[in-house]
Amino acid sequence: IAMAGVAGRLARRWCRSAVRSPLQVISFPSLQLHLSGTAMRASQEDFESAMNQVKLLKKDPGNEVKLRLYALYKQATEGPCNMPKPGVFDFINKAKWDAWNALGSLPKETARQNYVDLVSSLTASSESSSQVKPGADREQQEYENLVVTSEDGITKIMFNRPTRKNAISTQMYQEIMLALKAASKDDSTITVVTGNGDYYCSGNDLANFTDIPPGGVEEKAKQSAIMLRDFVGTFIDFPKPLVAVVNGPAVGISVTILGLFDAVYASDRATFHTPFSHLGLSPEGCASYTFPKIMGPAKATEMLIFGKKLTAGEACAQGLVTEVFPDSTFQKEVWTRLKAYSKLPPNSMRISKQVIRNTEKEKLHAVNAEESSVLQERWLSDECINATMNFLSKKAKL
Numbered sequence: 001i002a003m004a005g006v007a008g009r010l011a012r013r014w015c016r017s018a019v020r021s022p023l024q025v026i027s028f029p030s031l032q033l034h035l036s037g038t039a040m041r042a043s044q045e046d047f048e049s050a051m052n053q054v055k056l057l058k059k060d061p062g063n064e065v066k067l068r069l070y071a072l073y074k075q076a077t078e079g080p081c082n083m084p085k086p087g088v089f090d091f092i093n094k095a096k097w098d099a100w101n102a103l104g105s106l107p108k109e110t111a112r113q114n115y116v117d118l119v120s121s122l123t124a125s126s127e128s129s130s131q132v133k134p135g136a137d138r139e140q141q142e143y144e145n146l147v148v149t150s151e152d153g154i155t156k157i158m159f160n161r162p163t164r165k166n167a168i169s170t171q172m173y174q175e176i177m178l179a180l181k182a183a184s185k186d187d188s189t190i191t192v193v194t195g196n197g198d199y200y201c202s203g204n205d206l207a208n209f210t211d212i213p214p215g216g217v218e219e220k221a222k223q224s225a226i227m228l229r230d231f232v233g234t235f236i237d238f239p240k241p242l243v244a245v246v247n248g249p250a251v252g253i254s255v256t257i258l259g260l261f262d263a264v265y266a267s268d269r270a271t272f273h274t275p276f277s278h279l280g281l282s283p284e285g286c287a288s289y290t291f292p293k294i295m296g297p298a299k300a301t302e303m304l305i306f307g308k309k310l311t312a313g314e315a316c317a318q319g320l321v322t323e324v325f326p327d328s329t330f331q332k333e334v335w336t337r338l339k340a341y342s343k344l345p346p347n348s349m350r351i352s353k354q355v356i357r358n359t360e361k362e363k364l365h366a367v368n369a370e371e372s373s374v375l376q377e378r379w380l381s382d383e384c385i386n387a388t389m390n391f392l393s394k395k396a397k398l
């Protein structure tokens with residue numbers, strides 16, 4: 001408890017001091033490699049101007065960056081660390097000493113250049129993030145079937161076709177891809193996918209197959225396979241922690257792609273249903289690979305071949321869901337947790353995700369290509385056409 005109190009005070013003091021003086025700022029080790037390679041050409045004038053810019057930063061760059069700035073400033077003005085090492089309980093001065101000492105014998109000119117570059121990167125990122133106006137207003141104009149908001153370091157992509165149980169139309173596939181691509185580049189640390197209304201998502205909009213292009217059904221199947229491959233590929237390649245907040249029942253592709261998320265939180269009202277055989281289809285979203293890996297082949301068979309619908313508790317027991325919450329407290333508990341996670345160092349989270357994902361990326365893309373190509377055939381099968389017609393003519397539901 002005492003340590004937590006000290007850490008809190010430290011953070012508050014550092015935040016205040018960063019805007020007051022470059023002498024009281026603190027580091028970002030991940031920038032070190034990038035910065036050490038830059039040419040040494042910053043003048044004393046550039047350096048002084050950078051010191052002034054630090055005071056004008058609109059956004060607190062965080063303690064690590066402030067420590068880095070402090071260390072570079074000291075190195076640039078005084079050379080290698082010349083202070084006696086502070087005691088272990090003198091937390092602030094010890095952190096500053098460590099940061100400065102870590103620069104070793106870095107020449108003054110290089111430190112000056114690195115300081116100028118670091119400040120310039122901070123100014124650029126604060127300008128670009130202030131141009132992005134987070135919030136529903138801006139996003140509503142861009143997306144017809146999604147609500148995308150950015151707050152507290154979290155970009156939330158919400159399926160927004162509640163009257164169709166958030167079924168994914170052709171346009172919505174495109175919008176989800178666009179929203180994910182934007183989220184991968186924005187300054188949020190975590191991206192969340194959720195649904196509006198009582199459903200999380202009822203999967204592919206079965207009416208998608210009624211929009212036949214001049215090339216006929218074969219052309220439609222071909223276009224759909226390309227779209228599916230791109231759609232799933234966007235999830236495979238997504239670079240930040242991706243979390244599903246499953247607010248209600250999930251069907252079809254909205255379930256299979258959960259295997260590509262980094263965490264899945266579910267309300268106890270949620271169910272997980274992949275009725276591919278009932279629809280004359282076969283698995284997509286890399287589930288033919290991720291599900292057997294997550295839950296074992298026998299359990300995956302029950303879901304993907306026999307179409308067994310799982311409760312949230314069952315999906316959690318089988319490893320598809322991270323944690324289940326009572327519906328009454330679901331939103332509150334999940335968002336409190338996500339807000340805490342969003343404050344973790346973003347670069348570290350992103351890199352950890354990449355380390356985990358990179359070992360499998362090639363395999364996942366290959367599986368995605370294979371599944372999409374098999375489905376291209378399935379969509380033209382009698383089994384699939386009959387099942388789709390039965391649903392659309394209101395003869396069948398899941």
Ligand SMILES: CCCCC/C=C/C(=O)SCCNC(=O)CCNC(=O)[C@H](O)C(C)(C)COP(=O)(O)OP(=O)(O)OC[C@H]1O[C@@H](n2cnc3c(N)ncnc32)[C@H](O)[C@@H]1OP(=O)(O)O
Nearest residue numbers: 163164165167202203204205206207224228252253397398
């Ligand atoms: C191109 C890439 C393809 C990738 C391959 C993807 C595969 C899949 O995702 S397979 C799974 C496809 N999904 C389904 O088969 C679900 C079909 N829907 C249903 O069975 C039911 O609607 C329900 C169980 C999801 C919900 O039932 P209920 O609570 O009774 O609600 P309604 O049926 O009255 O739904 C309200 C309204 O929404 C329409 N709707 C719901 N889901 C879909 C859907 N997936 N596609 C098209 N339309 C859907 C439903 O028809 C109702 O419409 P109205 O009757 O006009 O009000």
